[in-house]
Amino acid sequence: MSEESQEPKPDRDPPLELFGYVPKSALVVVAHPDDADFLAASVLSAFVRRGCRAGICLVTDGDAGSDDPTIPRGELSRVRLAEQHRAAAHLGVQEVICLNHPDGTLQNTLEVRRDLVRVLRTFRPEMVITMDPTSRFFGRGYINHPDHRAAADACLDAVFPSARDARAFPELLAEEGLEPHKTRFVLVGSSREPDIAVPVLEEDLENQLAALGEHRSQFDAAPMRDWIFEEARRCGARAGVSMAESYRLFDLAPDPSQRGYEAPPEDAEGVPPRGRRSSNWG
Ligand SMILES: [Zn+2]
Numbered sequence: 001m002s003e004e005s006q007e008p009k010p011d012r013d014p015p016l017e018l019f020g021y022v023p024k025s026a027l028v029v030v031a032h033p034d035d036a037d038f039l040a041a042s043v044l045s046a047f048v049r050r051g052c053r054a055g056i057c058l059v060t061d062g063d064a065g066s067d068d069p070t071i072p073r074g075e076l077s078r079v080r081l082a083e084q085h086r087a088a089a090h091l092g093v094q095e096v097i098c099l100n101h102p103d104g105t106l107q108n109t110l111e112v113r114r115d116l117v118r119v120l121r122t123f124r125p126e127m128v129i130t131m132d133p134t135s136r137f138f139g140r141g142y143i144n145h146p147d148h149r150a151a152a153d154a155c156l157d158a159v160f161p162s163a164r165d166a167r168a169f170p171e172l173l174a175e176e177g178l179e180p181h182k183t184r185f186v187l188v189g190s191s192r193e194p195d196i197a198v199p200v201l202e203e204d205l206e207n208q209l210a211a212l213g214e215h216r217s218q219f220d221a222a223p224m225r226d227w228i229f230e231e232a233r234r235c236g237a238r239a240g241v242s243m244a245e246s247y248r249l250f251d252l253a254p255d256p257s258q259r260g261y262e263a264p265p266e267d268a269e270g271v272p273p274r275g276r277r278s279s280n281w282g
Contacts, residue, residue, distance in 0.1 A: 020263030031151035041208035048092035064104035087211035116158035194246035197239035
């Protein structure tokens with residue numbers, strides 16, 4: 001046996017950079033009630049716990065999310081929005097916004113983009129979290145929902161360039177007084193190319209499970225406990241912390257020399273301080 005072959009095999013998943021930064025404000029943009037609680041609930045809990053103002057924007061009202069033909073669509077959307085509000089309360093999320101576009105047939109239209117620009121210019125988040133619109137397939141058993149891709153595409157198009165460009169949808173400025181807004185960071189989840197890990201604690205995962213548990217019209221969250229914790233530990237191991245969630249990071253600072261982030265000083269979570277990066281996040 002060669003010396004080389006006796007060395008431990010590298011993990012299948014490459015290391016991730018630890019992203020200990022806490023944004024002042026974060027907005028999650030997703031297609032359906034319950035999507036945000038899979039995508040970012042533990043991270044929202046961790047951010048809010050450390051002073052972040054957080055919101056969830058649903059592009060549809062989820063009124064197609066049932067196989068039961070006896071439930072009227074309006075009733076289903078009321079139930080699902082109530083579930084989302086209760087879920088958000090577990091995370092300390094202050095605001096849930098629903099744009100009421102059609103569930104199941106969502107398209108990345110200019111109307112959807114304009115609605116999202118309005119939300120971005122009103123909420124004015126430092127960070128936006130959404131899905132990866134290029135993720136089409138996951139393994140052998142799941143084709144990504146087209147609404148997920150459409151909502152994420154519209155969100156990213158709204159973040160850049162429309163929300164920051166005064167000439168995009170000029171009526172928003174002229175008639176509603178909504179000044180352009182530059183979102184600094186975008187975290188893209190459900191990505192096949194994650195590059196950062198956001199540290200979370202056990203209490204954040206418990207909050208996520210409590211939030212998921214509110215979506216009773218959709219699923220039973222109890223069996224998800226082991227999976228949620230295993231995924232967080234697996235991700236944490238890639239970044240040198242006990243638990244974390246992975247995303248692909250975009251830093252949209254206009255001047256490349258200004259790109260980077262600084263984590264708060266070391267705190268009880270054991271997250272090490274990180275100096276300002278001088279990287280070329282492209
Ligand atoms: Zn969904």
